[in-house]
Amino acid sequence: MNITLRIWRQADAEAAGAMTTYEVHGISGDMSFLEMLDVLNEELALAGGDPVAFDHDCREGICGTCSLVINGIAHGPEALTTTCQLYMRHFKDGQVIDIEPWRATAFPVLRDLIVDRSALDRIIAAGGYISAPTGAAPEAHSVPVPKKNAERAFDAAACIGCGACVAACPNGSASLFLGAKITHLGSLPQGQPERDSRVLAMVEQHDAEGFGGCSQIGECTAVCPAGIPLDMISQLNHDVLAALPRNKGHGH
Amino acid sequence: MMSISPTRTRATASSSALHALMAVGGLIMVLFLLAHMYGNLKVFAGQEAFDGYSAYLRTVLEPLLPYGGALWILRVILLLSVGTHIWAAFVLWHRSRAATGGRGGYRYQSNAHRRGVQRSYSSFTMRWGGLTIALFVVYHLLHLTVNVISPGGASESPYLRMVNGFSIWWVVLSYAVALVALCLHLRHGIFSALASLGAATSEVRRRRFNQLAVLISAILLLGFLVPPLCILVGWVGP
Amino acid sequence: MSEYYAQGDALFDAKDPGGPIEERWDKRRFEAKLISPANRRKRSVIVIGTGLAGGSAAATLGEAGYRIKVFCYQDSARRAHSIAAQGGINAAKDYRNDGDSIRRLFYDTVKGGDYRSRESNVYRLAQASVSIIDQAVAQGVPFAREYGGLLDTRSFGGVQVSRTFYARGQTGQQLLLGAYQALERQVAAGTVEVNTRHEMLELIVVDGKARGVVVRDMVTGAFETHLADAVVLATGGYGNAYYLSTNAMGCNVSATWRAHRKGAYFANPCYTQIHPTCIPVSGDHQSKLTLMSESLRNDGRIWVPVAAGDTRDPAQIPEAERDYYLERAYPAFGNLVPRDVASRAAKQQCDAGRGVGPTGLGVYLDFGDAIERLGRAEIEEKYGNLFDMYAKITDEDPYTTPMRIFPAIHYTMGGLWVDYDLQSTIPGLFVIGEANFSDHGANRLGASALMQGLADGYFVLPGTIGDYLASNQMPAGVDDTHPAVLEALASVRERTRRLLQINGNRTVDSFHRELGSILWEYCGMERNAEGLTVAIGLIRKLRESFWSHAKVTGINEELNQSLERAGRVADFFELAELMCIDALHRGESCGAHFRTESQTAEGEALRRDQEYSHVAAWEFAGEGMPPLLHREQLDFEYIKVQQRSYK
Numbered sequence A: 001m002n003i004t005l006r007i008w009r010q011a012d013a014e015a016a017g018a019m020t021t022y023e024v025h026g027i028s029g030d031m032s033f034l035e036m037l038d039v040l041n042e043e044l045a046l047a048g049g050d051p052v053a054f055d056h057d058c059r060e061g062i063c064g065t066c067s068l069v070i071n072g073i074a075h076g077p078e079a080l081t082t083t084c085q086l087y088m089r090h091f092k093d094g095q096v097i098d099i100e101p102w103r104a105t106a107f108p109v110l111r112d113l114i115v116d117r118s119a120l121d122r123i124i125a126a127g128g129y130i131s132a133p134t135g136a137a138p139e140a141h142s143v144p145v146p147k148k149n150a151e152r153a154f155d156a157a158a159c160i161g162c163g164a165c166v167a168a169c170p171n172g173s174a175s176l177f178l179g180a181k182i183t184h185l186g187s188l189p190q191g192q193p194e195r196d197s198r199v200l201a202m203v204e205q206h207d208a209e210g211f212g213g214c215s216q217i218g219e220c221t222a223v224c225p226a227g228i229p230l231d232m233i234s235q236l237n238h239d240v241l242a243a244l245p246r247n248k249g250h251g252h
Numbered sequence B: 001m002m003s004i005s006p007t008r009t010r011a012t013a014s015s016s017a018l019h020a021l022m023a024v025g026g027l028i029m030v031l032f033l034l035a036h037m038y039g040n041l042k043v044f045a046g047q048e049a050f051d052g053y054s055a056y057l058r059t060v061l062e063p064l065l066p067y068g069g070a071l072w073i074l075r076v077i078l079l080l081s082v083g084t085h086i087w088a089a090f091v092l093w094h095r096s097r098a099a100t101g102g103r104g105g106y107r108y109q110s111n112a113h114r115r116g117v118q119r120s121y122s123s124f125t126m127r128w129g130g131l132t133i134a135l136f137v138v139y140h141l142l143h144l145t146v147n148v149i150s151p152g153g154a155s156e157s158p159y160l161r162m163v164n165g166f167s168i169w170w171v172v173l174s175y176a177v178a179l180v181a182l183c184l185h186l187r188h189g190i191f192s193a194l195a196s197l198g199a200a201t202s203e204v205r206r207r208r209f210n211q212l213a214v215l216i217s218a219i220l221l222l223g224f225l226v227p228p229l230c231i232l233v234g235w236v237g238p
Numbered sequence C: 001m002s003e004y005y006a007q008g009d010a011l012f013d014a015k016d017p018g019g020p021i022e023e024r025w026d027k028r029r030f031e032a033k034l035i036s037p038a039n040r041r042k043r044s045v046i047v048i049g050t051g052l053a054g055g056s057a058a059a060t061l062g063e064a065g066y067r068i069k070v071f072c073y074q075d076s077a078r079r080a081h082s083i084a085a086q087g088g089i090n091a092a093k094d095y096r097n098d099g100d101s102i103r104r105l106f107y108d109t110v111k112g113g114d115y116r117s118r119e120s121n122v123y124r125l126a127q128a129s130v131s132i133i134d135q136a137v138a139q140g141v142p143f144a145r146e147y148g149g150l151l152d153t154r155s156f157g158g159v160q161v162s163r164t165f166y167a168r169g170q171t172g173q174q175l176l177l178g179a180y181q182a183l184e185r186q187v188a189a190g191t192v193e194v195n196t197r198h199e200m201l202e203l204i205v206v207d208g209k210a211r212g213v214v215v216r217d218m219v220t221g222a223f224e225t226h227l228a229d230a231v232v233l234a235t236g237g238y239g240n241a242y243y244l245s246t247n248a249m250g251c252n253v254s255a256t257w258r259a260h261r262k263g264a265y266f267a268n269p270c271y272t273q274i275h276p277t278c279i280p281v282s283g284d285h286q287s288k289l290t291l292m293s294e295s296l297r298n299d300g301r302i303w304v305p306v307a308a309g310d311t312r313d314p315a316q317i318p319e320a321e322r323d324y325y326l327e328r329a330y331p332a333f334g335n336l337v338p339r340d341v342a343s344r345a346a347k348q349q350c351d352a353g354r355g356v357g358p359t360g361l362g363v364y365l366d367f368g369d370a371i372e373r374l375g376r377a378e379i380e381e382k383y384g385n386l387f388d389m390y391a392k393i394t395d396e397d398p399y400t401t402p403m404r405i406f407p408a409i410h411y412t413m414g415g416l417w418v419d420y421d422l423q424s425t426i427p428g429l430f431v432i433g434e435a436n437f438s439d440h441g442a443n444r445l446g447a448s449a450l451m452q453g454l455a456d457g458y459f460v461l462p463g464t465i466g467d468y469l470a471s472n473q474m475p476a477g478v479d480d481t482h483p484a485v486l487e488a489l490a491s492v493r494e495r496t497r498r499l500l501q502i503n504g505n506r507t508v509d510s511f512h513r514e515l516g517s518i519l520w521e522y523c524g525m526e527r528n529a530e531g532l533t534v535a536i537g538l539i540r541k542l543r544e545s546f547w548s549h550a551k552v553t554g555i556n557e558e559l560n561q562s563l564e565r566a567g568r569v570a571d572f573f574e575l576a577e578l579m580c581i582d583a584l585h586r587g588e589s590c591g592a593h594f595r596t597e598s599q600t601a602e603g604e605a606l607r608r609d610q611e612y613s614h615v616a617a618w619e620f621a622g623e624g625m626p627p628l629l630h631r632e633q634l635d636f637e638y639i640k641v642q643q644r645s646y647k
């Protein structure tokens, strides 16, 4: 296949960026989308050009590093699929493909297609954990967890922290990411003691990072590679409302 | 605790909390509209019944409350609801624009999928649709409550004000347009409000609430449209 | 042979406390010096890596009160490659009452490693395994549970008890998120500072002790020096030397290799594990291989057509013309033989022309029988996500057509040599997780790397590093202007300058691919003296060519992925040579290291315990000099050494 790529190029955080057009030839359907970009980059390098910077690591859909908006869709056209697990067989010979970075004020572009997602780490640092000092843990079987709750926690814990939800949300909200973590920890008995303080601290951090609010648009769930369902955002709101009256003096 | 950012907002002013506030206002308005629609259907009972109903609204709970008291309490609640609803809407709108470099869903250069992948038209029109409703309400109050605008002729009788107005096609059309905008707003809004209030916490509930939103929107659309249409075609007259 | 290496002194583990094996770890902990909580704030530790090992260590040390600086090359600590582990984690909980015990886990691990690991270390690992599960559950790791609410386990990777805890196909992710969240909690508490997108390029050694690192800020290109009382490397494995592997694209040997060049011995570099169940290569463009969890072998049956060159659709091949070769050759373990055995068997089938798929490099993993027996729904429930992944990559439906699998480089048992305290031969340099060599011997059993990483990070290192810190504070007056610091910084600058100056006509990736194919060919599933000698020659030539023809684009002072890659590949060249030398020196077959010269009449691996019951720890002897071999003798007091048999 021959493909025309229009790629966002931007030298660094301060520089202005623009879409630049490239042609790649001889692409096979068995190549992953990133392998197609590898081909482009090798050609660019040999021709004395500047390879396109893009984030990736595991290339098997689990680390959450890869992050491209492909033809306007975060992680591209296939549902439940990260960019690295997208294969070229889903594109047509001669197609024009637009490639852009995640866009959100909280995710500044560092170079080309790479953005800074450390805001998500700071949201976790604000409270996205269970305080379990090493060595102080009780015997694992001392707290049974009903299978239903364990499964719910698991569905939520599947979030790979990629940030596609933010990239897709018209409000630039990280509510799906946040809701997933709240649901994960809140569905488990171990997560109860810190449940109120956790949700309030994380919501505050979410807003302070400059993410927008959620108006239940649902674009996030369309692109989420981990299949995090929309109801986890409602769970988040539920927990916020439950915590607010109980935690008047929280943290300030 | 670390201080990660000096601009920490309190959780009470978080987007999540504001949405809940907005949802409460919105749902109160929905209840009002359901009642209002029911009241409007009284046109089919004739002028006396309808005007009587209008008067009843003003005399209910007398002498516990002065004349018009109940109505004013209702109006205050409504005003508060509209007020907080609109205020919250603008704050959130502002935050959303700030979070997306001012461009919302249009921040990508690609022309493909500008409207996203699966979002509904209804959710797409929330903000401008909301403004349309606001304009309509002003127009509507001037028309049928304060009677400043009076297409078809002014009257002391609310019944006649309606009949006069809705005998004119473009008045009916303007209401119909507004009602469609309103029901689109509510198709998404009712679901969104319930989710914002933390009630849509499972797939089943999500489905139910969506059905509920469609149902209420449809009832309101029909319930509100039937009287003007009947007046227009002459089934209900002076 | 001796032209490739020189003999050094024998080496022994001075920290092993001796005595009854059950009490050794307690004894060591009791003898270790302690630091009062108030003084811990005055001690600092640098941790490189945020995988299971580094993440758990940094979180635990931070919580203990030390000042910790952590570095990783990814954009978030949560993305370390531990996240990719699918299958599970072992622990001797004996929740199944099926005869498991610390002792049995110890035994299985030593046997699985083909008697090339230390008894003391492995016993301690088995002891710690129990606490790991408790710790993870307390953190909210959502392990699989049964309807009664208790934890579920399964049997995994060549053992006969059900001791593997798992979290769907995401055990590594869930465990890592637990460690990452504990780490972020310490970030909030102010004890840990995490520096993401920072790559360690050099170790700083002051007066013979590890005192810091040179890192490159991968966004700005700035070289930074960081100093601390001690340094911990938790940088994972070096399987990427082979280019195609199940590792992440960024996995590298640079951190450990730089430490090696500064004096840390590198042990058993040739022990690389080849995982039997990966998706076969589809073409030249391929950048990585994807693992299909070993758990698939619990229900899938492996076969090839009996006739060589049979290209029929698998559905057209009748039962009688299929060879379920593992079941045939190893009736006791069948499809569940350890990885090394299963991998080599697959290779032999393909070498004999019975391989399947477009390249002939593949065997079938067939769920037809299992689906018939258990129903599609149950298979879907157990393996659905793996089947989906397979379908995504190959565009074939494994529910109806048998999967094709082929072995791929997966894990490296070798790594920096460490003593019982996990300290390398450079005082103050500790090495944990896959980056060290310690616990798996010549072959790692499934589900035991996660166990080792977390044992090291949560329990072992925090129990031993205090002993070092108590009496080895940074000498006064050492700061960024110390000559050792300046020297390290200058060497990194110089190397970077050289890389950027080559400006050749061949991409770094193409060099890497070629290096990988040399290693795979000569230092892969089967090795022999002749091939290894050829490989060493080829590697040297290629390395020379790299330094004169590689094309590294851009400048240092920017986010430059081309430069990052070039630096890593340059280190892989040096490591690759040592791998081959190590493989050459070890004239026996053991575990994953199969020397064709050393096999039984039936073609099974033949160990030579008389000559090779040792750890090979290599010392860097200087640029262009043959490395020095130090042997650490392995003695077995508690386990009877036998020829491994899975028949």
Ligand SMILES: Cc1cc2nc3c(=O)[nH]c(=O)nc-3n(C[C@H](O)[C@H](O)[C@H](O)COP(=O)(O)OP(=O)(O)OC[C@H]3O[C@@H](n4cnc5c(N)ncnc54)[C@H](O)[C@@H]3O)c2cc1C
Pocket: C048, C049, C050, C051, C052, C053, C054, C071, C072, C073, C074, C079, C080, C081, C082, C083, C084, C085, C086, C087, C088, C089, C090, C171, C172, C198, C199, C200, C201, C234, C235, C236, C237, C246, C247, C248, C251, C252, C254, C255, C291, C410, C411, C432, C433, C434, C435, C446, C447, C448, C449, C450, C451, C453
């Ligand atoms: C696909 C796959 C599946 C697996 N499945 C299982 C399984 O089911 N069960 C099991 O027990 N084991 C499994 N393993 C093995 C196991 O996952 C790993 O051995 C283990 O997770 C390694 O952990 P680690 O902490 O030592 O290193 P890693 O998790 O690899 O972490 C390395 C860290 O070091 C950092 N780093 C590396 N180099 C540098 C540098 N130069 N500068 C700065 N930072 C650096 C990285 O950023 C990263 O944070 C699997 C491995 C793979 C690849």
Ligand code: HEM
Pocket: B033, B036, B040, B054, B055, B057, B075, B133, B137, B140, B141, B144, B145, B158, B162, B175, B179, B182, B224, B225, B227, B228
């Ligand atoms: C076809 C549709 C509608 C008809 C026929 C209608 C009719 C009327 C009439 C007759 C009144 C005056 C009642 C009185 O003074 O006793 C009234 C008042 C009012 N209507 Fe409507 N209405 C319609 C739709 C709406 C809609 C869609 C809204 C809101 C979005 C709305 C909001 C109001 C409000 C706020 C008042 C004032 C209540 C008060 O007295 O405080 N109406 N309407």
Ligand code: HEM
Pocket: A214, A215, A216, B019, B020, B022, B023, B025, B026, B027, B029, B030, B033, B082, B085, B086, B089, B092, B093, B126, B127, B128, B129, B130, B131, B133, B134, B137, B185, B186, B188, B189, B190, B192, B193, B196
């Ligand atoms: C009067 C002018 C109105 C304006 C400007 C307006 C504006 C908006 C906007 C912008 C939103 C979406 C905001 C967001 O999610 O970010 C919204 C949501 C909503 N609106 Fe309105 N609206 C108006 C009137 C109404 C009316 C009359 C009703 C009900 C009868 C209503 C009910 C709702 C509900 C229930 C929601 C969902 C709230 C939530 O998501 O939490 N609105 N409105």
Ligand code: SF4
Pocket: A158, A159, A160, A161, A162, A163, A164, A165, A166, A176, A177, A180, A220, A223, A224, A225, A226, A227, A228
């Ligand atoms: S919720 Fe989904 S889209 Fe968002 S970060 Fe998690 S995995 Fe990515």
Ligand code: F3S
Pocket: A168, A169, A170, A171, A172, A173, A174, A175, A176, A213, A214, A215, A216, A217, A218, A219, A220, A221, A230, A233
């Ligand atoms: S798209 Fe955005 S508005 Fe909410 S439902 Fe998803 S975060």
Ligand code: FES
Pocket: A055, A056, A057, A058, A059, A060, A061, A062, A063, A064, A065, A066, A082, A083, A084, A085
């Ligand atoms: S590169 Fe890891 S998820 Fe895509």
